[in-house]
Amino acid sequence: MRRPLLALAALSLSCSSSTVVNATYNFSRASDVEFVCLQSDAGRVNVLPLARCGINPADNTSSTGNAHLYALVTQAERGELAVVDLAASSGTSILDNSPDVPGYSFIPLGAIPTSIVSDARDNNTGSVWVASAGDRTIERLDASTLLYNPRRASDAGREVVHTATRVAMNGAPRDLAIDTVDGRTLLYATVPDRAAVAVLDITNAAAPVDLGFTPVTVPAANADAGLDAGSDDAGTGSAPAHPQDLVVDPETHRVYVSDDGSNYVHVFAGNPLREVDRIAVGAPTRAITLTGWARRLTCAAEADDPDHYGRARYLYATEASTGLITVYDLTRGAVVRPNVLPAPNPQRRMLAPARPEDRVALAxxxxxxxxxxxxEYRGRNAAGEITVPDACRTLNGCGGTGALGPTYLHGVFVGALLRTGRIAIIDVDDYDAPARAKTPNIVGAPNGYRFVRHAPRPTVDVSSTNLVVSTPTLTALVRGTQRVSLSEAPETPALGCATDRSLATLAPCASTAGDAGVDGGSAGLGGITVVRQPRVPTEYLGAPDADGGTVPMAAEPACAAGADAGTDAAVTNSTLADPYAVLNETWTLTWEGAIPNLDLYGVSFTASGANAVMESPATDFCARGALADDTYARDQVTVLGDPTSLASDRVACGALFGTGAQPLNRDFVLDDAFRDRLVLRPNGAATAADVARCFALAAHVQVRARRQWMVTGNVNGYLSAVRADASGHCEVDPAKQSAVEALASRCAAERNVTPAATTRCLAGRACMASAVNGVVARNATPMFANPFFCVQVFPPLASGDGGVVAADPTRDTQFTFSISGAWEPSTIEAAGTGSFPMTGRFLPTVGRMYVVDSANSGLIEFSSVPISRIRVFN
Amino acid sequence: MPPSTFRLAVGVAVAAVLGACSDNNGSDPPPNRFFYPAALALHRAAPGAPADRLYVLNSDFDLAYNGSTVATVDLAQVRARRADHAGCRADVDARGAWVCDETPLVIASRTKKLNPYAVEAALVQYPRGQRLYTLVRGGNAVAWFDVGADGELDCGPADERGYCSATHYTRTGTDYASNAITLPQESSAISVDVATGYIALTHQSYDPSLPHASLLRDPFAGASSTQTDGPQLVGTLSGTAAALSSLVLLPPLGGRPTWLATSRAEAVFTLLQVYPGSARTASDGGVSGTQDGREILYRAAATPITGINTGTNNRTIVLDPRPAASPARAYVVSRSPEALLTVDIRNPAAPTVTDMVPLPTGPSRAAAVWHASLGRTYVYALSYDTRWMYVIDPDEHRVVQQIATNRGPHNLVYDEVDRVLYVVDFLDASIELIDVDPASATFNRRVLTIGRLGRTRAVE
Incomplete structure (x- = not known):
């Protein structure tokens, strides 16, 4: 009796119905993905619209009965199509199309498939169209044959040919898109090596009609010229372009084509298709996509800052060679500046200074x-208004669960698949914005916002914690890279706060961690004030609801010319300063620190009169920040290593310069600085001839600040304001220097400090003042400022015959502190280390994202509420 | 048996065994066969002339023999076989192609024997003549040959075991400070600056404390030189990224020979330069206008590779050969992820990756070919593990063709006169000819294989 029970138990265990996905790496260079909804019905397979297929979030089985959602993944290496059942209830999700062959066999395609699209017709039929770059064809597969399995009883005896039609392209097609207009279904394909867009009329899928090629051109003479609507300039002063990807606007039926051979995105329309416009985006592009509609914040906000608050649809494209993302407002016809902080930040500086202002702030x-x-996105209604569900207009957010985590997606976004195998979510119109305001009474609900954008709406509280500046540490270099901590003492430098520095006031600043201060407030921790911008003014917000909770948001207001017509409002009038102005970063102030990227090997010295000329091939000294200027900075060169003289000079050079371990007389002040060379002054002990003779071979040098603090951040680096003039001479960039001086002036005013106007310090450097009558005055100490923080630095004090004087710190003394709690966009790991991401898709019908990885991961599936990886199919 | 007799018998037996082992020098490598071929080099009687000899470096990877060889293939015979297929069989894996035994095509009398593990070769045309350099890991040396007008290799009188003369191996030298130096281990790549005679090597050891680059100078290079000595080791370089794997010569930067190197251990491009020594003056006792000869190899820049997931396993680097004032692009084969990288090198001190195209598993070497009639460069990238050669159009950002190869495609060399790629198959011990003439009916197809497929070494 026991045996049957045991057998039954074993059988039940083996018949578990959980979905199993084996990581067996059957995919080989997955390149693209499309989705179809197929219903198996009494031996017949119906092709349904995608909305007819659903997935149970709990167990990933089908929520629509025998209608399953399938992913079709092209395999570039073997020229095949893998079919994946995304709602498989047992076994493996990947379909083996030839069970007679060991291992997984997929549907054969033409060589090197690059793109795949599908159409589902009203009569439960549909086709899959695949571009084959190797065979230079577009082939059509009947979607109902995708599930063919000769071992299945219903398929027994059938002879199935998957590829129903093959259209020769006389060129290698790259990207495909489908549109239905005026009852006709059209298939568009970019053909880069023919500089054209091909059009097929696939209304009758079984007999596609080749409508020919439409040239993609750029102006031959005037690179900035656009087309007048309706003009046809093909062959008139134009040159072939190099089309790459394309996207169709289903509202206007316009086709947008990226071009990695020119600075345009091309716009096509009409029947026959023709190029009707070119959008000058400033760089060659590759990937391209269209967003949904974004609502205006208020009419006043839109008028002030249409880049961030306008009612618009956007065209996003990646730069072909850099991967930076450009954004174009199709509604008003303008390139957006997504890297500029939104109004009313008065200085409108950039979110990420290292990126151009007209590129999304992604590193x-x-x-x-x-x-x-x-x-939740519904587009425009019949009246042309953009509406959102009522639930999304409350403090509880679209999901009704209050302040939401940073990875919940409700609204309009763009997914950016990064080269590192991660996904960044760009916020176009986050419907949960009202719920992301700080609501401290909701326990355990993280409300941090982690999207990138056009900068997020300033009503969103982007951080659940305040900005924090860590306690600054002071260290000295003892040997190599070994450092020792220093305590505040008369003989150490100090960061200034509220008082002057003298022997009587040595520690003016508190040393406990905490908030670095509110907007416009007093000097914060450790003498460091974090520079922040004021948040949105009340006129942008309108009046909050009387109960402080649910705000009955009106429909999107219509803006009368010159008037604010609505009370479309955010829900809180936050008093927090704009944390977008700051980055999480560790900053270091180093006394006479080496200028980054000016630690050079292989320099050569020659004598030029009394001076030595130092050259280093491929080094741009100006771009890296070296300067010889009596007003702002006169840097110096330190020669490192052992002398490399001839044998006859070895003794003399050793006596003059010592050794690499025990150097002597190695510092040389710059007499002048040029892009390709530095001119060094003799240092009193050594002449130019000495330097050239004793360091005759490729020498090792460092260019250092002289009697200044080098300020560097681990994210922003050294924010230099030095450039080369037309003759290659290094000079101060007046615009950058002025911007920094303006920040310093504002900071000084906030701290009630009035530094002497004559005391100027080069951007990216901090300077100190001298002691007068034993006191180093705040008002005499230059204010260091950059876009992120400001601080004053006091020198060490030394007692001498003349009384108390300011001394120089030991070289390489450092202050170090960190800023944390600032907003940072999150990225989600998709394929991870060693991946090669190719493309991504979002299916609103199931609320899931899919990423195709050409390396090992194959097809990766994510949920969107919250964003998390669910399954991997390979 | 009495104990004393037993001990005597054992002693005799041991002596016999030891005596036999001490006389066993192993088997000599066959002079007319390929066995684990690893590298190729082409010889021309004059610049621009059709190549007449193909040197095949057989590595003796499995130590079946007592040395590597440099075998000389008669390309006139190869062209004849390509035309008449005499004695060859049809290639069942490539329609219209043929497989020919290498034995009648190798000039056996010209085969030279080296230490085992010869891994790379470079043939250089100097004003005075040609030299062939080979990297030999067995014995850790650079072996060099004088090359005659008809392609005959001269490595000095062979020793009693048939190896090239010891005078044709470079293992040691002195640096600028007169320190004795030794060639670092695990040489991986070689690149020669013809103008100066400087030879840069990379070494692929992972130990960060070891040198990973070295510099030789061949006095034979000077147009007015009368020296016949071989290359001299003049410097080694530590402190670079570990496991440097490949390097390419760039146009001189600041008048100094310059190379760009990749690493298989770190995501960094390394710019190497040679400081040729200081100018002498009469005041220091020298002859004005001459150099003091104390050259030094140094790392001019090390640029982290950004934009790639890891980028820590980069291999071959080749320049884009399209006509230009100076090369603007290089192509790098990466293994993590497996991809062909396009690198902007307009500022050689800051090379930037601008594009990536997926490659099959285990990519190895690549060659870039400029097709003037097509107006574009194709990169031919080998995949050792999957037996593919991918033809990539980097401008089109796509793979344009896949060419199936034999087992273990490892290295290749381009003959721009015949418009043929020679591909060495390490595992199948064969050489494939790939037609890369756009005007040919067999463009981007294999047309001939030299070897006996399915065998890795000769079986007599």
Whole structure:
């Protein structure tokens, strides 16, 4: 009796119905993905619209009965199509199309498939179209044959040919898109090596009609010229372009084509298709996508800052060679500046200074873009208004769960697939924005905001914690890279706060961690004030609801010319300063620190009169920040290593310069600085001839600040304001220097400090003042400022015959502190280390994202509420 | 047996065994066979002339023999076989192609024997003549040959075991400070600056404390030189990224020979330069206008590779050969992820990756070919593990063709006169000819294989 029970138990265990996905790496260079909804019905397979297929979030089975959602993944290496059942209830999700062959066999395609699209017709049929770059064809597969399995009883005896039609392209097609206009279904394909867009009329899928090629051109003479609507300039002063990807606007039926051979995105329309416009985006582009509609914040806000608050749809594209993302407002016809902080930040400086202002503030290049319009997005109604569900207009957010985590997506976004295998979410119109305001009475609900954008709406509280500046540490270099901590004492430098420095006031600043201060407030921790911008003014917000809770938001207001017509409002009038102005970063002030990237090997010295000329091939001294200027900075060169003289000079050079371990007389002040060379003054002990003779071979040098603090951040680096003039001479960039001086003036005013106007310090450096009658005055000490923080630095004090004087710190003495709690966009790991991401898609019908990785991961599936990885199919 | 007799017998037996082992020098490598071929070099009687000899470096990877060889293939015979297929069989894996035994095509009398593990070769045309350099890991040396007008290799009188003369191996030298130096281990790549005679090597050891680059100078290079000595080791360089794997010569920067190197251990491009020594003056006792000869190899820049997931396993680097004032692009084969990288090198001190195209598993070497009639460069990248050669159009950002190869495609060399790629198959011990003439009916197809497929070494 026991045996049957045991057998039954074993059988039940083996018949577990959980979905199993084996990581067996059957995919080989996955390149693109499309989705179809297929319903198996009594031996017949119906092709349904995607909305007819659903997935149970709990167990990933089908929520629509026998209608399953399938992913079709092209395999570039073997020229095949893998079919993945995304709602498989047992076994493996990847379909083996030839069970007679060991291992997984996929549907054969033409060589090197690059793109795949599908159409589902009203009569439960549909086709899959695949561009084959190797065979130079577009082939059509009947979607109902995708599930063919000769071992299945219903398929027994059938002879199935998957590829129903093959259209020769006389060129290698790259990207595909489908549009239905005026009852006709059209298939568009970019053909880069023919500089054209091909059009097929696939209304009758079984007999596609080749409508020919439409040239993609750029102006031959005037690179900035655009087309007048309706003009046809093909062959008139134009040159071939190099089309790459394309996207169709289903509202206007316009086709937008990226071009990695020119600075344009091309716009096509009409029947026959023709180029009707060119959008000058400033760089060659590759990936391209269209967003859904974004609502205006208020009419006043839109008027002030249309880049961030306008009612618009956007065209996103990646730069072909850098992966930076450019944004174009299709509604008003303008390039957006997504890297500029939104109004009313008065200085409108950049979110990420290292990126151009007209590029999204992402540090990592993007390889693909895909629109994310969640189920709550409804586009425009018949009246042309953009509406959102009522639930999304409350403090409880679209999901009704209050302040939401940073990875919940409700609204309009763009997914940016990064080259590192991660995904960044760009916020176009986050419907949960009202719920992301700080609501401290909701326990355990993180409300941090982590999207990138056009900078997020300033009503969103982007951080659940205040900005924090860590206690500054003071260290000295003892040997090599070994450092020792220093305590505040008369003989150490100090960061200034509220008082002057004298022997009587040695520690003017508190040393406990905490908030670095509110907007416009007093000097904060350790003498460091974090520079922040004021948040949105009340006129942008309108009046909050009387109960402080639910705000009955009106429909999107219509803006009368010159008037604010609505009370479309955010829900709180936050008093927090704009944390977008700051980055989480560690800053270091180093006394006479080496200028980054000017630690050089292989320099050569020659004598030029009394001076020595130092040259280093491929080094741009100006761009890296070296300067010889009596007003702002006169840097110095330190020669390192052992002398490399001839044998006959060895003794003399050793006596003059010592050794690398025990150097002597190694510092030389710059007499002048040029892009390709530095001119050094003799240092009193050594002449130019001495330097050239004793360091005759490729020498090792460092260019250092002289009697200044080098300020560097681990994110922003050294924010230099030095450039080369037309003759190659290093000079101060007046615009950058003025911007920094303006920040310093504002900071000084906030701290009630009035530094002497004559005391000027080069941007990126901090300077100190001298002691007068034993006191170093705040008002005499230059204010250091950069876009992120400001501080004053006091020198050490030394007692001498003349009384108490200011002394110089030991070289390489450092202050170090960190800023944390600032907003940072999150990125989500998609394929991880060693990946090669190719493309991404978002399916609003199931609320899931899919990423194709050409390396090992294959097809990766994510949920969107919250964003998290669910499954991997390979 | 009495104990004393037993001990005597054992002693005799041991002596016999030891005596036999001490006389066993191993088997001599076959002079007319390929066995684990690793590298190729082409010889021309004059610049621009059709190549007449193909040197095949057989590595003896499995130590079946007592040395590597440099075998000389008669390309006139190869062209004849390509035309008449005499004695060859049809290639069942490539329609219209043929497989020919290498034995009649190798000039056996010209085969030279080296220490085992010869891994790379470079043939250089100097004003005075040609030299062939080979990297030999067995014995850790650079072996060099004088090359005659008809392609005959001269490595000095062979010793009693048939190896090239010891005078044709470079293992040691002195640096600028007169310190004795030794060639670092695990040489991986070689690049020669013809104008100066400087030879840069990379070494792929992972130990960060070891040198990973070295510099030789061949006095034979000077147009007015009368020296016949071989290259001299003049410097080694530590402190670079570990496991440097490949390097390419760039146009001189600041008048100094310059190379760009990749690493298989770190995501960094390393710019190497040679400081040729200081100018002498009469005041220091020298002859004005001459150099003091104390050259030094130094790391001019080390640029982190950004934009790639890891980028820590980069291999071959080749320059884009399209006509230009100076090369603007290089192509790098990466293994993590497996991709062909396009690198902007307009500022050689800050090379920037601008594009990536996926490659099959295990990519190895690549060659860039400029097709003037097509107006574009194609990069031919080998995949050792999957037996593919991918033809990539970097401007189109796509793979344009896949060419199936034999087992273990490892290295290749381009003949721009015949417009053929020679691909060495390490595992199948064969050489494939790939037609890369756009005007040919067999463009981007294999047309001939030299070797006996399915064998890795000769079986007599």
């Amino acid at each position: 990592t290049p993007a390889v693909a873009l895909f629109p994310i319009n969640t189920a």
